[in-house]
Amino acid sequence: MNIDALAATIQASEDFAPLTAHLGYLRDIAQPCIEMRLLDGVAAASASRFGGMPMVPAGFVWPTHAVGQYRFLGQINFSDIASPSALPSTGVLSLFYASDEDGECFWGDPDYVVAYYWDNPDQLAHVIASDRNPGHSAALDFKAGISIPRHYELRDDWPFDEYSQEADRVFSALWQLQADDYLLGYPSFDSLAYDPTPEKDWVCLMTLVSHETLQWCWQDGAKLMVFIHKDKLKEVDFSELRCDAG
Template identity: 50%
Template sequence: MNPKILEKFINTDEELSPHRGYLESIIKPSVDIFFSDDEAKDYESRFGGTPLVSKDFMWPTHEEGEYRFLGQINFSEISNCPEQLPKSGLLLLFYAYDEDGEIFWGDDGYVVGYFYPQITDLTLYEQARSNLKTKKILFSNGIEIPRHEDLRKDWPFDTEALYDLPDLEGYHEDYMLGYPSFCTLAYDPTPSDDWISLLTLTSYDEFEWCWHDGDKLMIFIEKEKLKNADFSSLKTDAG
């Protein structure tokens, strides 16, 4: 979320302001994602639509059918990109879909990623897989504190104050890095200390995204693999 807005929130909240030092010590960088009304160019970041792929690309499949294109992220569009993320290159994300709902968002391989360090030789996939809406996405640098008490065990204040965070102007439901955010879970969905939150997404009717009855999808990656821009093994949860 916007650092200035979060700072104002902490300063004016009677429960949080005495614990500024603690909150500053647990802040993590994030990249907020928001929609643009402009049409996305082939190489630009977007949700939905048609991916930019290599000539030898084969559309991913799973035991119940095909994956759906989630979106693509062009890292060069993120100004002052956090050190955890690549400074350039294109990441494609796909999620497993089946009409009968037999695929579970917690299964290995629910989301798969393809990373291209260079985009100059990529072309739009020739066979469109859906008529779903596409939206260009933009990025802004932000910071995150945990939005749920279940994400830490050392709170020095009443975590009831965290429930006011979604009411802040500049609060984004969709973002990269930071802490995972959820609606209905009662535990930290991060697989282990070796993993990091890569992407948190809410449900959208226009993309036919309905994660856990309209909640949020959280995608995680191992810290070491992210350092090497290796997106070949991702884990997910929803709630």
């Protein structure tokens, strides 16, 4: 959905009536994002997916943390994304997150999510962690979208007061407009009372909800947000990611 389609949607439905008076403001603050939808089919080997087995080069060493192995989160084949964006246009990004049976791993820890980028998918092959069942896998579909903040904490220039009825109506309407899982854009969360962006010049790389089929449970069933410095993203350097959940 682009901003013009959003405007048409807002004007056509009574559910979005609270947004009509603020359409100009929403146009100004909207950011591009890439919406992700989980598909029922099995993804091709090099295609984008959550869960399952990663595609990695020969000699790849499965990442470990202090109390065990990382778990494969998913892979993004950037050539699957047709829309221009701040993301690379080619290559594969494989992501892993720290997991353990005793719950010692914490999403706020450094390197809770680690990523590996390879610019040539033709050199990659399947690999399975030696002591992990690969689990369920879901293919991904991508669609260009727009991201509008759904939380008062994400901006300081809202045209209404935080605890006003107007704020309640606007944010209730905004919650209906955006995909659950998406790349780029504003972060979104269920239970935080602050902006989770780590520092200035950091941007949200992805926002993911908990998915039972993938055995994802971020902070009691909430959302995981993964951040990257904007300069690192331009340099296609995914070596330092930071996370929050809630």
